Amino acid sequence: AAMALPIEEVVLVEIVTTGDQIQDRRLMEVGGKALFTKEIEEALLDGRVDIAVHSMKDVPAEQPPGLTIAAIPEREDARDAFISRDFDGLEALPQGGRLGTASLRRQAQALALRPDLQIEMLRGNIDTRLRRAAEGDFDAILLAASGLNRLGRSEAVRGFLSIDAFLPAPGQGALALQTREGDTDHAWVRAMNHGPTALCVAAERGAMVALEGSCRTAVGAHGVIQGDTLTLTTEMLAPDGTARWRRSGQISGLGGADAMDRARDLGLTLGHEVHAAAGDQSVAV
Ligand SMILES: NCc1[nH]cc(CCC(=O)O)c1CC(=O)O
8 A cells, every 4th residue: 555655755866877878889788777866865874865766687696785676666658769760660670771779689689580670879868868869860760668658758659569579678667666674764755666667677687687687698588477477578689689598487476475486597597598599609709
């Protein structure tokens, strides 16, 4: 049951992260996965803020000492969105069409369907990316639907890519609410936790850990819950889309106290299977 939020006590503190400022290079060239979280976590540890809101997708596998994820709210749309001035979908793009993305996963998944496409680097904030797509710098670009929805730019979406063909990044569409470990006065933050989302994210991030998911590998993981069963699918792809290793599995009995651990174990197990199958063929050069 949701508690009334003490909104009148909440002050928004805007923090620009390193990841927000990188305009022109692939994230993997700048290194590390904490690019979107580090400055915000420093503000938490310094006491400049008490609660951090991150995109779960950007949260590294390990929490920094002293910090904890207090809640995972209900997930937004997990799908990737297709954005184009001139074309209705991936299959409608011309031969050799120019597709803008900085994501190795989206690149590999797109090339698996359309090996003829030219993948071109696209970074910058959402407004910049949408403007470039609108001006025809690219035939199409791909972005997370959730980010567009959260920024009020849903109208830019021309179509949604299927979860099956574009298995989302671990945690895509979910948020992480992070606090200092041991801070006890944030019960309303913990009340925003959404159990089913937290279970899916635990499974997806288990797979991420097993697959050493970083910006250097093309990795997808997505969990869904139907009734009392969680189904996780995870995959790794060769960056050029010519090979793909995928596993799915399930756990039931999600009401138990150990469900979060079992969800994570499912992810670790399937991730290790995919990793073993892929060998070292899937790492970007
Ligand atoms: N790496 C950038 C990033 N981190 C989180 C989102 C938004 C998606 C989400 O909420 O999971 C995005 C942009 C994108 O993927 O289009």
